[in-house]
Amino acid sequence: MKVRVATSSQINAAVAGLDAWLETMRCPGGYGGPVAHWWQQSLMYTGAGLDWRYEGIIIGYLQLWERTGDAIWLEKACRAGDDLVAGQLEDCHFGASAFELNPATAGTPHEAACDTGLLRLAKALRKTAGQDWEKYALCAEHNLQSFYIEELWDAGTQSFRDSPTVPSFVPNKAATACEALLLLAEITGGASWIELYVLPTLDRILEHQVCGEGRLDGAIAQNSFGSRKVEKYFPIYIARCIPSLLQGFQVTNQEKYAEGALRAMQFISRWGYEDGSFPTVVYQNQRVNRYPSWIAALGDILRTADVLRPYGFDTDLTATENRLLAGQDDSAAMQTATGFAAQVDGQVEPIPDLRDVLHVAGWCDKAFRYLTSKAGPGLPAAQSSRFETTCKLQGQILQLEETPEILEVRRDRNVVYYWCKGEPWPQVASPEFWLH
């Protein structure tokens, strides 16, 4: 199949559109909106979520600022950083930081992802603008010290737990914490963060990597409880382990980290489909669940592939980039996935599931981050327009309409879901929307 490479004007238009849509998701305290995910949904809580959406939003705006020189993008990065500073609770956590578990706080890897965004912002401000960067660094350091190091660090296993109360390890989440700590070390000059926490954690991630088992080689197990590994391999999560492994190589020159990162990416590309998609999960018996087949989240795979190219990764992912760009609709946001309804039985229906066509800030940020790394030098004007489609949820045929102001879903002529953007809860939500 011959695939066409996206032009810079296509990418610039996509980025400008995403920025316009993100503006429609602004609400008191930050960026809001419902969440669809593999694990569960949060269609009810729609207020600001101070979770991993901030990683892609802050870094995306910083990249735009660097690539265009336009101060408006730095202002938007700072505004997002200010959301986190203002939303940090006394106990160090960020309010509603658990994404699909919102409105809970203490979400992982979400708070570390927020820290990464804050530290990238602090670093950029310190380097070039000399502005008030310390508040962002201090906010991140408070969270990393009080939560990750004091509550999640497990001295016995020399790695970050996923919960203070359960002996558990999730490689991609720990990798996100490592990325934040590496940035903190760079900003503060404190190399001990790397020695004490980052390198032992990266070693534990490598212990979760499959070695020499044919098509599974390079995969990283999703998590472990004590010594019991859960041998499920999620490409989008494996991709999130790779940047910190590469950084581990850069600071130590130990080849095991670069080699682990490269093998992880080769695992991902080995399982890719011709249409540019990837299975959502590959099991130890090499069976897969292909659905939901992510769209916006592909940004993380594409970004990771880019950082690995200087290390020898040379698979062409143009089809994946095209799939990502094709997921942008009239709202100017990227759709979440295809085939959510096929999650259970593998049967793809012609009418999309509501969760497929839902636009989620915490997925669109991944597309935004990737695309902004290629955007500029100028962006066209763009706006978020009315988006309407037929979809299904729990067997019901529905009409979804999103505008810059509202998200409304109707069954026949009855409104079954109505969210006025900016509000923390929908005003109407019939029982099928209670789905978790």
Next chain:
Amino acid sequence: MIGTFPAFARAPLDYRYALDAAMSIFAGKSPPRVLCNPPELMSEIRQRIPFWAETSTAPAGLWVEPLRDTWREDLQSLAGALTGGAPLVIIASRALARLLLERHSWAGKPLGFLPGGIARLQHALARAGFLIEASYGIHSALAIGLNTSSQLMERWGRSDIGDRLHLAARHHYCTSGPLAMLGTVMLLIARKEQVES
């Protein structure tokens, strides 16, 4: 402030699901009167509803876990506080909630554990001037069965099937009609009748 309770300490999904469902009923209204008996659920409520009505009258009410010993007085107090047309959302554990490990340490004797306890509550609601608009069973018996099968498949090394069963369970988590009685938690939505002036 919304969103202040750590995910690692969260209440069982059964109760969080019911609380989230209740939120669209309170959306756009002044703070509801809240009566929550299990202290273990207090933080989950606070992070959804930071401010509770403290005034003598309220435009909505949330009643979590009516207890065998106090439910009549609690109902009387809520009936007196809610204005005409106000919704009252009731979240009550049913007998199957005894299976939830997290709630083994909870004190109090839930009315919903008693055979006929919820029926008695429904009759009393009607007598107190409430119209029951809907009732739902959360964490249905079917979902429990699917989740149990999912865990068995995981144990037998078939996570691929186990995950699908778990995902199917999510779609059957909430039920209505006669099977609602077999959920771990009951969600009742009632409305105070308007008094003609």
